[in-house]
Amino acid sequence: MSEGNDKKNSLNYTDIDDLNEQTYKHLAPYTSDMKTTKTFLYATLDMILRYIAEMNEHDSPVIKNGLRTPDEYRQMFAFKIDDKGIDLYDILANCERVLETTVRSGHPRFINQLSQGVDMISLVGEIITSSINANMFTYEVAPVFNLMEESVLAHMRQYCGWSNGSASAKKGDGVLAPGGAVSNLYAVLAARHYAFPEIKVSGIRNGLRPAMIISKHCHYSIKRAAGLLGIGTDYVYEVEPDESGRVSAEKIEEKIIACQQFKLTVFFVGITAGTTVLGAFDPIEEIALVCHKYRIWLHVDGAWGGSALLSSKTKHLLQGIDKADSFTWNPHKLMSVHLQCSAILLRHANVLMRANQMLAPYLFQPDKHYETSLDTGDKTIQCGRHIDILKLWLAWKARGNQGYAEHVESLLENANFFYETICQRQPYFRIVMKPPFINVCFWYVPPSLQSGDATSMEYKERLDKIAPQIKERMMTNGTMMIGYQRLDDYPNFFRAIISNPATTKEDIIAMIDEIHELGHDL
Secondary structure (H helix, E strand, C coil), X not given: CCCCCCCECCCCCCEHHHHCCCCHHHCCCCCCCCHHHHHHHHHHHHHHHXXXXXXXXXXXXXXXCCCCCHHHXXXXXXXXXXXXXXXXXHHXXXXXXXXXXXXXXXXXXXXXXXXXXXXXXXXXXXXXXXXXXXXXXXXXXXXXXXXXXXXXXHHHHHHHXXXXXXXXXXXXXXXXXXXXXXXXXXXXXXXXXXXXXXXXXXXXXXXXXXXXXXXXXXXXXXXXXXXXXXXXXXXXXXXXXXXXXXXXXXXXXXXXXXXXXXXXXXXXXXXXXXXXXXXXXXXXXXXXXXXXXXXXXXXXXXXXXXXXXXCCCCHHHHCCHHHCCEEEECCCCCCCCCCCCEEEEECCCCHHHHHHCCCCCCCCCCCCCCCHHHCHHHHCCCCXXXXXXXXXXXXXXXXXXXXXXXXXXXXXXXXXXXXXXXXXXXXXXXXXXXXXXXXXXXXXXXXXXXXXXXXXXXXXXXXXXXXXXHHHHXXXXXXXXXXXXXXXXXXXXXXXXXXXXXXXXXXXXXXXXXXXXXXXXX
16 A cells, blocks of 8 residues: 555555455455445545545646556566455555556547546545446346436437427437447448348348448548448548548539549448647538438438537537437547537437347347336347446536537637737747637757758658657656547648646646657757
C-alpha cells in the first residue's frame, strides 16, 4: 500500500490489517458475514477517492514518473497467474499499483483521444450497474433497464427529428452498443438487410455485387464492416474530401454513377458528423437528396460530433440528419459518459430485429406473459449485453437538456480559446485549418525550421519528425498527453481534443507552453 499509510483507510471504517491472510472466501457471497466485505470495499473506495483527488490536481502528472517500457511494467506486476491465490491485502496492493502507474485519461491535461474525463454521476451509474451485474437480453432479467433504454433512445431520436414525443417512441429503432465501431457495423448490417434481405439466409449469390461508398476520412470501422459482412473491402469506394475535410454531394453522385456503370449495386453511403482527425462535418442535407434519388441507405457516423445536436448553437452542423437512415452517436465522447456507451439509431423500425433475429427458444419464447418486443437480445449482434443505459440516463437526468447544451458550448469555448492562443504563438505554432468544431489541429515549428521553404519536400520531411519527438519527450516526462498523426499529404501534426470539462484555459496555456519547452531545441 502507499508509503506512510498506517494500514488504516482514511474513511476510518476498519483496520485493513484485518485483510492479511483473508482470501476471497471471506467475502460475500462465500460468507454471510459482511465484516470483511465492508472492510475490503471501504478500502477500495478510499483508494479510488484518493486517485480522483490526485488526478484533478491540474499540475500533477498525467503519468506518474512517465511512461515505462514493457519490461519495466512486467517487473512491477506479477502478471503470471499462479496455482495458489493471494490474500485480500495483496489484492488491494495490486489495485493501488494499477492506479499509481496508469495513464490518467481523466486528467485535465490529457487531450490525447476523443474520450476522456471522469464524471461522478456516470461513475456512480457504472458502480451500481456492476453491483447488479444483470444482462440486457430480456425484459424479465432487466425490466427497468430495458424500459430506460427504450425511453432514452427515443429521446435521442427526437434530436434527429425522427419522433415527436413519447407517443412516437416506437418510431424508428436503436440499441446501445459497446462503441462507435460496433454501431457502424450495425448500420452496415441494417443497410445490407434493408436492400438484400435474402443475404441473411442464402449469402451473396446469383451474381449480386453489392457496393458501398464512403468518405476517405470516414472511420476505418465502416470499411472493416464490409470485410466482416462479406461485402469485401475492395467494394468500398472512397470519395476524396475537399481541403476542409468534407465530401460533396456531387462527388458522391459521381461515384454512384461510376459504380452503376460497372454493374455494382450501391446499397450504402457513409458520411461523418465530426471526422476523427479534423472534426469535419459532411453536408448531410445535400448528400441525403442524392441518396434518396438513387434509393440508397445513408448512414451518418456522428460518434464524435453527434452531441452537437444538444446545443442550438451547434446543431446546424448536422442539418439534414432527419433525412438519414441511421446515425451513430457516442455519449462516451462529448457527453462525458464513461466507456463504453454508443448508440446506433435507425429511422426505420424492426430492421435490426429482422436482420439479427434467431429466435433462440431458451431465451426468446413467443408465449411469454409480457410484451416480447422488450426482449432486445434477439435484435443485437451480441447475446449477453452489458447495461450501459444507467450511467447515460443518470448523467442526462442530472444535467437535463439545458445542462448538456451548456456542456457542449463550454467545450466549444475552450476549443476556440486553444485555437486563438495557438494563432497568437506564431511562428512556433501553425494551424492546419480553422477548427470546424472542437478538434484543434496544428504543427509546432521549432526555430531550426522557421527559415525553411515550407513548400519543399525537405521541409515537410523534417517537420514530419517534430511531433513524434515531442510526444516521446512528453510521455517520458508524463506531464501531459496529446495525439499526433499524418493525414493525406500533411506531415505529422498535433490534434488537441478539448472534451474534458475539467480542462481550463490555464491548462490550455500550460500545455501550449509545455509543447514549446519540449520542442524548441529540435
